[in-house]
Amino acid sequence: MCFVAIASMAQTADIEVSYTAISPNMKNGKIDVKNQYILLANANESKFFSPTTEYIDSLNSTPEGAAKYKEMTRSAYFGGKMKDMLKKDGSYYVLKSFTDSLVRNYDTAGLNKFSYDEVPEKWDWEILDSTRNILGYDCTEASTVFHGRKWTVWFSPEIPRSNGPWKFDGLPGLILLAESEGGQYRFEATGLQLSDKAITPVYLADDYERTTRTDFLKEKRTFLDNTLSRLNSQLQGISLVKVEDENGNDISDSIFASRATVDFIETDY
């Protein structure tokens, strides 16, 4: 029911904020993955998404668009430039509805798409004394522990919108910077403007399998730990046997780093 309700509410945002999301590389833990995200929000709802990914999803949602995307991919593949195909950027969407008290997440684990709902977090923010200027706004520091990580964020009361990047909100001002302890995950606002863009629903929403938060994170971990067997069982007709790194060493059993080296943005699963 809620699903349909959100889908039919194509409201318009009044504010648009662009963020750079920095996260670690799951292969070796190096903090070198950068994705572009945008937050479109109004007083009742918001959407946090990666524009390039949404563009590709929107292409794939119509037959003409899918044909065009396939053409682009094929020509890149046959030209031998697989690395340079139009490819997706950040993998998730976070849709918040304050009127319905619902946070809906869309994300991928391995090759499959999943969606899970959460109730809005009862935040326990500790407001600290430090201030800092970000994008021309005076921001106050706050911190909390969220799903296993300690986060330090900077929010600006000058922008009276209780929202922020990813799942963060609940502060009396827009969160412009959020960083996890150790610096592994970080969201930085890079631009902010008034907007009247529509908050469109997620394209191909039916392709996402409904699950719960912990099941989703467990599935992600299983894929990273058993990549080859997962791929082989899913992609019938192909059998991947061995993976080598750039020096020729066989890393079939450890394509991705273990949980001890680097973990997801939420570690409590």
Place this chain on the structure above:
Amino acid sequence: MTRLLLILTMLIATLHSVAQVNVSGVVVEEGSGEPITGASVILRNTEGKIRKYASSDAEGKFSIITPEIKGWSLDVSMMSYAKQSISLDSVSLPLTIVMKASATMLKEVSVNADRIREQGDTVTYHVGSFAQAQDRSIGDVLRRMPGIDVSSSGKIKYQGEDINKFYIEGSDLLGGKYGIATNGISHDDVGAVEVMENHQPMQVLSGISFSDRAAINLKLKNKAKATWTFHGEAGGGYSWQPSGGVWDGELFAMAVMPGFQNITTFKSNNLGEDLSANTTDFFASRRMTELDRYISVSLPGVPSLSRKRTLFNRSAMVSTNSLWKVRGGELKAQFDYSFNRVTAKAANVTTYFLENGDRIVTEDRTGRDRSHALSGKFVYEVNKRTAFINNTLLTNLDWDDLSLGVTGSLPNTQSASLPDYYVTNKFKMIKRFRGNHLVTFISNNEWESLPQTLDVTFGGNNIRQHIGDHAFFTNESAAYAFSIRGVTLSLEGGVKGYARSLHSELPSIPDRVDVPVTSDNVINDEMQNVLNTNYFTIYATPKFEYWVRRVNFTLNAPLSFARYTFDKALANRSEVYFSPTLSLNWKPNNRFSVTLGGATGRSPMNLNMIQPGYIMTDYRSFRRGVDNFYTSTSQRVSASFAYKHTQRGVFANTMVMQSWSHLPYTLSQQLYGDYIVYSYSAARSDAQMLMANANIGKTLDFMRGSANLYGSFTRNESHLLSGSDAVSSVSTGWSIGGKISGTPVRWMSFDFSINFSNSRLEMNDIKNSWLSGLENSLLINIIPHRKWQWRIMGEHYRNELTSGSYKNVFLLDTKLMYKLGKRLELSAVIGNLLNQRSYNYTTYSQLSSFESQRWLRGRELLISISLRK
């Protein structure tokens, strides 16, 4: 006892904690009194630091428990309302906060829109970022986009290679005549220009055949779509040379609807604007009828000045292009008509290089060329992944009448009538079977007629010569291609047939020309040509294409068997030809691309050269063809390299090519007094050519501009017969140039370009000196006020006529524009402000050198008004 103490302590503690304040209240809107939900409520302590916060609920109510409020303050804010700050020292709780609506003031930091965005194979340029104030059409802006080069004829190249398609909103309305769009569509109507690299225009070939060319797609702004857009311009004025009135008018209409597109253009001027770019088909393939005019008279042209300075014309053109999307395909119809009347004046000194003393001929030429051209094209195309069908019916009718008068050492008058009638139908069908198998059928038919008439009055003689030349060509072929795992094999086989007839008659030849002809009025074999040159060919062209990693490898091996029949002129014969070509393209990543290529082959001479009887080509030149059938061989190797880094806006490319050709005949010239007779004789003649060029471009984001640097080098070596002597000549030339444009301050933009070239001719090891030429031009556009624009343009040419002596010419133009309203604009132009009326230059050809003086268009004043819908 201790327990009681404990309870008491706890009670006191609780009592103490109960002494807290409940800062509560309701937030309402001023005027209506409606409660506001989601307002941000912040409690700040005496130092202004945030201590507690809440947000108003569905009834506008909030409640914050805090130990004390002395010296504290409350901030209530909400988007679209003015912030309220209240000191809590002397207020009564609960509070009623009244919020006044006001526009939300945010310090906006816009997300940086990159001017160039790259996605896989498509590079997108944002037009607004590249357009300068002086730009009008989208062609003016395309020139600035790095990687894109628009030549003066309107032809577009990307990274050094011609584009293979020009789309408007994804549809190919104009085909090769995209000059109409680049010159006509206003840049204001275009949102972005997409460059699709490795563009494969035929969907049925996607994934199977690699293309190294790019295509351009104009993405229009919404205001220009699904509606007719018009703009028009009309102007009149006065010119000092040629003295008289001048005019310039233009009407452009465009409609881009989902199922229909149309562009209609009308232009006319007598201001020196060459309208041919609007009707030139840049994708036209070479005509297989292979007819060439024998008569070679033309107006004197000026290679190194912009044509606008020397074109004395009256021109008009009208063109209409329509596209309809029908079920499964597209239907296109194009009609063009153009009229041109051009006059020219020049003074020449021609020096023929001879071993025993040079021969000099001086000429003062005036001429008039009146031409009409009519063309019609109908295309039906189906472009799907399983099939591609295209049928194109094209007809080009051209009429060209020239009349030239020459005074000087050899006074004469000539008038030539040189029409050209051409009709062709080209049919192509490609079908895809079972995934990777392709079958192609082609049927091309062409017919062309080139009647030529030349009337000469020279040295007391009147000669009238008529030549009739027409040909029919047909090519029917089938090809089969399939690809497996990155390898594409294709085999094309077919037959070609060609039938041509030549008829020419030269009534007499001046006595001084001492060639073996009878001098009475009987026309004998040396004075006429009545012959047919036909051939029938069976051919097969296997092609092999392979991708491995990032390397694409293509081998073409065409093999053909031809049977020639020459009616009465030469003996019939059969020939076999094999001319393989090889190319390798390596793209290690999205930034680099390296191409290597080589070719070798044998090809027949042009059948035009079979011409046993003399033909008069101009008032003092005669020509006689070959006495035998010759084939030539050639080899070529080339390498090119391209680099691009779109985030940094850097584009670079370079190319080197070396070719060798071996002909079993040479062109020889024999002088009889003032007459020249060209003929061919059997001799081994070798030539080789080395050509290299390089180009680098960079966007200059700090001033919304770009800069380009380019250079080229050529070296041509050949051996010829002049008189009865063998001559080997080497001509070398190199040039470098650069251009830079930008908007350094908001009210001024500029465009500067400079080009320096140097060339030299060496004959039989005697080196002539290097002669150089320098040209530079600067355009400055100033916008002192929103409605006014002032432009000033200067061009400077410096030519070395003979070693050490230079000629400088400086030309200045200015333009003032006033925006009367959103759609109306007035402008006044003064061209050639300094009224420079003449220009000199020197060029070389293999056997001679020219020094000439040309007349320029003098000062001109034009006042015009332009309207946009």
